[in-house]
Amino acid sequence: MPEKFTKPYDHKATEGAIYQKWEESGYFNPDNLPGERKEPFSIVLPPPNVTGTLHMGHAAMLAVEDILIRFERMRGKKTLWIPGTDSAAIATQSKVEDILYKTEKKTRHDVGREDLLKRIDAFTDESKSTIVNQLRRMGSSLDWSRYTYTMDEKRYKAVMEAFVRMYNAGLIYRGNRIVNWDPKLQTTVSDDEIEYKEQTDSFYHFQYGPFVIGTVRPETKFGDKYVVMHPNDARYKEYAHGQQIDLEWINGPITATIIKDEAVDMEFGSGVMTITPAHSLVDFEIAKRHGLDIETVIDERGILLPIAGEFAGQHIKKARPAIVEKLQKKGLIVKTDEKYVHNIATNSRGGGIIEPQIKRQWFVAVNKEFERDGRFVTLKQMMREALENKKISITPDHFEKIYYHWINNLRDWCISRQIWFGHRIPVWYKTELGSDMEAIHFKEDTLTEKLGLTDEKAFDRFSTDLLEKSGWKDKNILWGSIRNGTIQLYIGYINVLKQKGLLDDNWINQNRINKSQREAEMHVGEKPPADIGWYQDPDTLDTWFSSGLWTFSTLGWPEETQDLRTFHPTSVLETGYDILFFWVARMILMSGFLLNDVPFKRVYLHGLVRDAQGRKMSKSLGNIIDPLDMIEKYGADAVRLSLIVGAAPGNDIKLSEDRVRGYKHFANKIWNITRFILDASEAAPVGKILPEDQSVIDETKQAVQEATTHIEKFRLDLAVDTLYQFVWSRFADVILEESKPLLRGDDAQRASSRSAALTQALTIILAALHPFMPFVTEEIWSSLPGKKDLLMVEAWPAK
RNA sequence: GGGCGAUUAGCUCAGUUGGUAGAGCAACUCUUUUACACAGAGAAGGUCACAGGUUCGAGUCCUGUAUCGCCCACCA
Numbered sequence: 001m002p003e004k005f006t007k008p009y010d011h012k013a014t015e016g017a018i019y020q021k022w023e024e025s026g027y028f029n030p031d032n033l034p035g036e037r038k039e040p041f042s043i044v045l046p047p048p049n050v051t052g053t054l055h056m057g058h059a060a061m062l063a064v065e066d067i068l069i070r071f072e073r074m075r076g077k078k079t080l081w082i083p084g085t086d087s088a089a090i091a092t093q094s095k096v097e098d099i100l101y102k103t104e105k106k107t108r109h110d111v112g113r114e115d116l117l118k119r120i121d122a123f124t125d126e127s128k129s130t131i132v133n134q135l136r137r138m139g140s141s142l143d144w145s146r147y148t149y150t151m152d153e154k155r156y157k158a159v160m161e162a163f164v165r166m167y168n169a170g171l172i173y174r175g176n177r178i179v180n181w182d183p184k185l186q187t188t189v190s191d192d193e194i195e196y197k198e199q200t201d202s203f204y205h206f207q208y209g210p211f212v213i214g215t216v217r218p219e220t221k222f223g224d225k226y227v228v229m230h231p232n233d234a235r236y237k238e239y240a241h242g243q244q245i246d247l248e249w250i251n252g253p254i255t256a257t258i259i260k261d262e263a264v265d266m267e268f269g270s271g272v273m274t275i276t277p278a279h280s281l282v283d284f285e286i287a288k289r290h291g292l293d294i295e296t297v298i299d300e301r302g303i304l305l306p307i308a309g310e311f312a313g314q315h316i317k318k319a320r321p322a323i324v325e326k327l328q329k330k331g332l333i334v335k336t337d338e339k340y341v342h343n344i345a346t347n348s349r350g351g352g353i354i355e356p357q358i359k360r361q362w363f364v365a366v367n368k369e370f371e372r373d374g375r376f377v378t379l380k381q382m383m384r385e386a387l388e389n390k391k392i393s394i395t396p397d398h399f400e401k402i403y404y405h406w407i408n409n410l411r412d413w414c415i416s417r418q419i420w421f422g423h424r425i426p427v428w429y430k431t432e433l434g435s436d437m438e439a440i441h442f443k444e445d446t447l448t449e450k451l452g453l454t455d456e457k458a459f460d461r462f463s464t465d466l467l468e469k470s471g472w473k474d475k476n477i478l479w480g481s482i483r484n485g486t487i488q489l490y491i492g493y494i495n496v497l498k499q500k501g502l503l504d505d506n507w508i509n510q511n512r513i514n515k516s517q518r519e520a521e522m523h524v525g526e527k528p529p530a531d532i533g534w535y536q537d538p539d540t541l542d543t544w545f546s547s548g549l550w551t552f553s554t555l556g557w558p559e560e561t562q563d564l565r566t567f568h569p570t571s572v573l574e575t576g577y578d579i580l581f582f583w584v585a586r587m588i589l590m591s592g593f594l595l596n597d598v599p600f601k602r603v604y605l606h607g608l609v610r611d612a613q614g615r616k617m618s619k620s621l622g623n624i625i626d627p628l629d630m631i632e633k634y635g636a637d638a639v640r641l642s643l644i645v646g647a648a649p650g651n652d653i654k655l656s657e658d659r660v661r662g663y664k665h666f667a668n669k670i671w672n673i674t675r676f677i678l679d680a681s682e683a684a685p686v687g688k689i690l691p692e693d694q695s696v697i698d699e700t701k702q703a704v705q706e707a708t709t710h711i712e713k714f715r716l717d718l719a720v721d722t723l724y725q726f727v728w729s730r731f732a733d734v735i736l737e738e739s740k741p742l743l744r745g746d747d748a749q750r751a752s753s754r755s756a757a758l759t760q761a762l763t764i765i766l767a768a769l770h771p772f773m774p775f776v777t778e779e780i781w782s783s784l785p786g787k788k789d790l791l792m793v794e795a796w797p798a799k
Numbered sequence: 800g801g802g803c804g805a806u807u808a809g810c811u812c813a814g815u816u817g818g819u820a821g822a823g824c825a826a827c828u829c830u831u832u833u834a835c836a837c838a839g840a841g842a843a844g845g846u847c848a849c850a851g852g853u854u855c856g857a858g859u860c861c862u863g864u865a866u867c868g869c870c871c872a873c874c875a
Contacts, residue, residue, distance in 0.1 A: 265874055273875040646812050665837040676834035
């Protein structure tokens with residue numbers, strides 16, 4: 001018997017070496033697997049953030065997926081588990097920007113786009129190895145030869161291709177619509193990334209002509225010239241739709257128009273409201289229904305525009321009390337509720353408070369019909385049908401209801417982001433200015449005076465100089481145009497001037513004439529047309545756009561690769577229920593349109609890992625259990641089991657260190673069972689199994705069969721429970737105890753028979769436990785006499 | 800406001816088509832020349848949230864109530 005069995009199982013001395021053996025065997029790669037394997041089984045790893053570290057949620061995901069992969073590999077399938085990491089666009093860029101500011105006191109505008117991207121690349125390269133090694137520590141049998149990164153060259157190509165195809169099918173369009181604008185991160189945010197947070201504010205009731213209107217946001221009220229009420233509201237039946245009323249408002253007399261619309265809740269407040277279409281989705285829709293004017297009141301930075309009169313140029317936060325004070329003086333405040341509790345929209349990706357803005361952005365049309373297989377369908381329909389036709393099933397199944405509910409409420413998906421790190425939109429513009437970004441116009445003399453520049457040549461030199469210092473490559477972005485005494489400057493240019501302290505918001509808002517957006521000649525494609533003067537859209541794509549391609553971009557799409565033919569659709573997509581909509585639904589959308597197929601056949605949703613009290617693990621609560629600490633202390637096998645047992649699909653897992661410790665004991669139990677059996681087989685050499693000992697094997701097989709059924713139903717929790725019960729309470733406590741007298745008895749034939757039966761039962765147990773506890777089982781396997789190949793490719797001991 | 804879950808031993812959770820309540824952990828008693836004290840043997844622990852109903856029979860099916868959780872929407 002090997003020396004090591006005289007001591008308790010030592011995971012630290014074992015796990016590293018075992019993983020190395022697996023990797024060296026090449027068996028993680030389906031092309032190297034022994035025997036003839038026809039049936040494929042594939043999973044793509046939901047790619048963790050490249051700059052992140054492993055947390056318990058990842059650990060749970062890895063445990064489940066590795067169990068499924070190892071189980072199917074042992075069942076003789078051609079198994080592929082594709083590793084990858086995600087660029088996590090916004091999160092990563094913010095992180096690098098933070099570092100930049102902390103170490104060099106610079107913003108991204110100081111260093112410029114190209115330089116920032118270089119810094120991000122360096123940062124991600126450096127941290128990539130951390131997460132990749134942590135994935136290995138869990139024992140994950142990922143095929144590293146197929147490792148992918150969302151921002152690598154092939155994936156970039158796939159994203160470009162997808163965009164172009166969807167654009168050509170009319171499913172991607174550019175439109176001016178109200179979007180969720182994050183003034184802190186200066187980018188749009190998709191509907192799904194918004195998180196509502198409760199907040200207490202003052203709620204003001206204002207006298208608005210004969211009406212009383214309420215608001216928590218007086219600073220948006222400058223543009224309000226429509227007063228809306230329900231058509232059936234008897235209190236206001238004397239007022240007619242379209243009727244005009246003169247009244248006194250914040251900055252003097254205005255004329256308001258009565259609008260009757262059913263969107264108004266008669267029960268709320270006075271049943272009358274004014275609308276701010278440019279900064280509220282509901283108001284925007286009312287305005288569109290009635291063809292009303294839509295006026296922007298607040299700019300991208302939260303600064304009030306000239307429409308605010310004397311308040312123009314102020315930040316909304318500062319302006320609010322001043323506006324309230326003015327209304328108070330004018331006697332227009334009826335009353336104020338100090339403690340009004342309401343929800344405000346925030347950017348869940350660490351951003352600020354969402355300020356709806358009307359912006360020109362790129363969208364995916366989910367309700368637009370296109371031709372497919374001789375009929376007209378919409379993306380929404382396709383997403384719905386994938387489940388209705390049972391091409392995809394979700395475990396646990398009640399999530400299917402939630403999925404349908406989400407689809408039904410789905411609006412067009414805003415896919416453009418104003419951050420720099422990400423897949424850049426493959427669209428090119430050509431105007432005399434180089435793009436059709438937003439521009440602001442000024443009177444020529446005001447600007448030349450402000451910057452101390454006397455003529456156009458001086459301005460040109462000034463710009464060129466600025467250009468060099470700021471590192472911008474494309475001169476066209478920085479320059480504006482002068483014509484008819486008006487200077488037109490791009491937002492990007494203005495931002496640079498602001499950072500240099502040459503202009504400030506106050507001045508801009510007082511001197512601007514208007515804003516414009518020029519139509520440009522447009523080309524959609526990865527590369528610009530051959531002639532010069534084309535300028536690429538500065539925006540990048542929503543990170544979920546590229547994530548949506550993940551099941552097939554990782555397999556080489558758009559090329560017709562062998563991998564794509566063999567492994568797509570993937571067998572199972574396993575992820576947390578928290579990204580069902582972000583990711584799962586979008587993969588169904590993308591795969592449906594681009595491949596006319598589903599991305600996976602089965603969705604398995606695991607729960608979230610919480611602490612022992614059921615709270616989310618967070619830094620602020622200080623209740624984070626680090627999977628690597630746990631692996632260090634108790635071994636990866638124990639960590640895996642602790643995340644599987646008691647975790648029914650979709651249920652949250654309450655994890656405590658005690659649980660992990662408990663499963664370390666189980667690893668040791670198996671270790672000692674082996675020691676006992678090796679001992680026995682040395683004392684009583686393995687012989688022919690007599691009929692009276694056959695039951696030991698039969699019973700073992702039956703337990704494994706039961707576990708197999710559970711795994712097939714994705715009840716890994718029950719499967720491991722079955723095996724645990726059998727091994728500990730039945731095999732160790734009863735069968736081994738009963739065997740002792742037989743092994744030491746006078747009947748040598750019986751002793752050999754029993755010893756043989758136990759040895760065989762042990763091999764079955766080891767094989768059955770291997771997907772769950774790969775390290776300890778593989779280590780024991782290597783010490784059993786007569787075993788040549790690795791346990792990971794041994795045949796599964798049940799049908 | 801709409802939707803989806805949950806409520807079973809001190810804690811965490813199983814409980815397949817209805818047939819006398821299960822596991823792990825913790826706690827209790829005993830056991831150490833025993834494969835394993837990271838152990839074994841034993842005992843204890845439950846009005847299955849509550850109230851009705853269907854049934855020969857309900858933790859399981861139906862109705863309602865309460866509490867907790869999550870998702871979606873959102874009121875100016």
